[in-house]
Amino acid sequence: MRLWVNESFRVFYDRLINDEDRKWYKELVLELLAKNFKMAADAQDIFVDNKIMFGNLLKLDSPNPNYENITDKAKLLKVLHGCLDEYNMAPNIQVK
Numbered sequence: 112m113r114l115w116v117n118e119s120f121r122v123f124y125d126r127l128i129n130d131e132d133r134k135w136y137k138e139l140v141l142e143l144l145a146k147n148f149k150m151a152a153d154a155q156d157i158f159v160d161n162k163i164m165f166g167n168l169l170k171l172d173s174p175n176p177n178y179e180n181i182t183d184k185a186k187l188l189k190v191l192h193g194c195l196d197e198y199n200m201a202p203n204i205q206v207k
Contacts (some may be wrong), residue, residue, distance in 0.1 A: 112141055116140060116157060117165045132159045 119140065127133050127139065137158060138163050144152045167176035168190055169183075 112144060112150065115148075116144070117163045120163075131141050194202060 124136050141152050144150055164181040167178050170176040
């Protein structure tokens with residue numbers, strides 16, 4: 112369910128251009144969760160408190176990093192800051 116919400120937001124929600132449409136889409140997602148996944152989801156829980164994030168960022172050193180639900184935001188920030196530090200330490204490359 113969380114993966115479905117994440118992917119539907121990436122495909123549809125991110126392209127909406129106004130708050131009215133974004134509100135409508137969130138309501139639609141909650142309705143579809145209740146109908147198809149047989150679960151009563153709370154908007155605050157899904158869209159604010161436990162915002163859904165998926166990615167393969169937490170295991171970048173793995174030969175086959177899995178696309179997984181990211182629940183540890185502190186770990187994610189640590190990984191992202193590490194990647195940023197690596198990028199900032201890399202020598203400048205000039206493209207001709």
